[in-house]
Amino acid sequence: MTANAGRSGVRRKTTHDLADLVGKAVTPACRKRGFASLDLLSAWPDIVGGRYGERVRPVRLIWPRQGRDPVPGEQDPVCAATLLVHADGPTALFLSHETGQILSRINAFFGWQAVERIKIVQKPVTVRKPAEKKTLRGLTEAEESALEDKLSTVGNDRLRAALKKLGAQVIAKSDD
Structure with missing residues (x-):
């Protein structure tokens, strides 16, 4: 009996979601920037709203170092991160006044107190124009x-x- 007994020798074609494939490819790059996955970056316009969706870019999540040894029987405290964002000058001013609300939206997205502070760096943010959608003809x-x-x-x-x-x-x- 061979190792391939019972197999027809035909390779089955399966479909995979593109998001799963792209997510696996991009995740290592996100982790270098402190993001555990692509989720925060892809949902950013929904989290901060239309006013800041294109004018503010999340750059890095900075997690504090765990300095002390955990006490036996005590739950290991999880320290919240600092989110580094880039925004142009005027937008940074308005954003600084709304950091409390944006922090609560970010933490609601994560489902726990993941971010305790937003650090705003004034830097020009390039606005990406969406590709023009080609209109299709109607069917006969x-x-x-x-x-x-x-x-x-x-x-x-x-x-x-x-x-x-x-x-x-x-x-x-x-x-x-």
Whole structure:
């Protein structure tokens, strides 16, 4: 009996979420900057809101050194970090007045008192313009009905709607 007994020799193709693959690749770079993962960086505009989402950039989480030995029976105290951010001059002034609220939002995101202080460094922040979305053409009635026919066997309404949207985009892009 060989080691490959029971295997057909055909490699199965599986799909993986792009976020999982990119997250694994970017995590070591994030850890060098003190971020445990990409989560804070990717959710930053949602945490601080539209006013500071593009004008303030988190740069590094600075964790304090654990100086003392833990006492037996006592829970090891976790010291909170300092978040280093870059902001331009006027934005830094406004941000300094709202650090309490932003700290509470950051800690709510983490689910524990992870950050105790925000250190603001006045530095120009480049604003990244989002890529222009290309408008797709509409489907013809024949294409629309063909797509509806293909999706008529799908029982779940939400799945059918998602597949219809995806199919319409694929058909519209195929002519380009």
